[in-house]
Amino acid sequence: MLTEFGKIFVFILVAIFFVTVSVFVAKLLRPSRPTYEKQLTYECGEDTIGSPWVQFNIRFYVVALIFLIFDVEIVLLIPWAYVYKTFGIGGYLVGAIFLILLGLGMAYEWRKGDLEWSRPPLPKLKVNKKKLFQIEKSE
Amino acid sequence: MTVYDIIFYLFALITVGSAFFVVTLRNIVYSAFFLLFTLFGVAGLFVLLSADFIAVVQLVIYVGAILVLLLFGVMLTHNITQVQIKTGTLQIIPSAIAVLILAFSLIKIFLNTNWKTVPLTVQSSSVEGLGVLLLNQYSVVFELIGILLLIALIGAASMARR
Numbered sequence: 001m002l003t004e005f006g007k008i009f010v011f012i013l014v015a016i017f018f019v020t021v022s023v024f025v026a027k028l029l030r031p032s033r034p035t036y037e038k039q040l041t042y043e044c045g046e047d048t049i050g051s052p053w054v055q056f057n058i059r060f061y062v063v064a065l066i067f068l069i070f071d072v073e074i075v076l077l078i079p080w081a082y083v084y085k086t087f088g089i090g091g092y093l094v095g096a097i098f099l100i101l102l103g104l105g106m107a108y109e110w111r112k113g114d115l116e117w118s119r120p121p122l123p124k125l126k127v128n129k130k131k132l133f134q135i136e137k138s139e
Numbered sequence: 140m141t142v143y144d145i146i147f148y149l150f151a152l153i154t155v156g157s158a159f160f161v162v163t164l165r166n167i168v169y170s171a172f173f174l175l176f177t178l179f180g181v182a183g184l185f186v187l188l189s190a191d192f193i194a195v196v197q198l199v200i201y202v203g204a205i206l207v208l209l210l211f212g213v214m215l216t217h218n219i220t221q222v223q224i225k226t227g228t229l230q231i232i233p234s235a236i237a238v239l240i241l242a243f244s245l246i247k248i249f250l251n252t253n254w255k256t257v258p259l260t261v262q263s264s265s266v267e268g269l270g271v272l273l274l275n276q277y278s279v280v281f282e283l284i285g286i287l288l289l290i291a292l293i294g295a296a297s298m299a300r301r
Contacts, residue, residue: 068208
């Protein structure tokens with residue numbers, strides 16, 4: 001088992017080594033002539049406006065919360081799925097009851113609309129127009 | 140010093156070093172990202188203890204889900220850039236006493252414990268043993284965990300909806 005994880009460890013080491021070396025060699029080879037335009041944030045060719053530290057939509061949090069609980073359930077199901085065949089019908093039933101309980105939770109979420117993305121209206125983005133105008137003027 | 144010792148100290152260094160940055164950095168988002176390395180290092184330590192399932196669970200749940208939840212929690216916070224996190228020292232004397240008591244008891248435990256070490260052997264995966272235990276002795280607990288998760292799911296969703 002340790003040797004299997006050893007392969008992963010070697011893989012991680014090779015990945016770190018590869019990235020470090022290639023970035024370092026590229027830095028040695030490339031010419032470095034930074035301009036203001038080059039150092040701007042690249043966002044699909046659009047000019048960026050405002051700060052990236054905006055308040056996120058609460059939906060992300062709810063989805064992450066649901067994901068966390070289903071994650072724990074999957075972790076518990078993996079050992080069960082590994083051995084349930086050797087236990088016959090009893091082992092099957094234990095897992096089936098567990099899955100039905102999860103299915104109940106899933107049905108509840110679905111029915112209540114927590115899995116829908118567009119239920120609450122999105123708050124409008126607040127852009128300070130005065131400041132924007134000043135920035136445009138100065139350019 | 141075997142190669143296992145070197146790997147152990149490497150992971151220990153990752154864990155402790157990034158934990159240090161988690162508590163000292165002033166930007167809460169950077170702290171959350173350093174927590175990723177801390178949890179990853181702990182997963183590595185679990186692997187060295189031959190706890191393969193726990194190590195993978197550590198990665199899947201803590202790194203995969205709880206950290207994402209934490210980051211979303213941070214990003215949901217209003218005016219995140221204006222938050223001032225205090226990392227100074229405030230109550231020196233009480234904290235010094237607490238740290239001394241904790242350090243003393245830890246060192247005492249460290250010295251008094253009879254550390255049992257087993258020679259390194261190549262073990263098979265522990266998932267099968269866990270599955271057998273889950274279906275034999277702990278099948279009731281297994282179902283109870285299912286009910287607990289159901290309650291957590293419904294409770295979390297109904298609280299977050301408000």
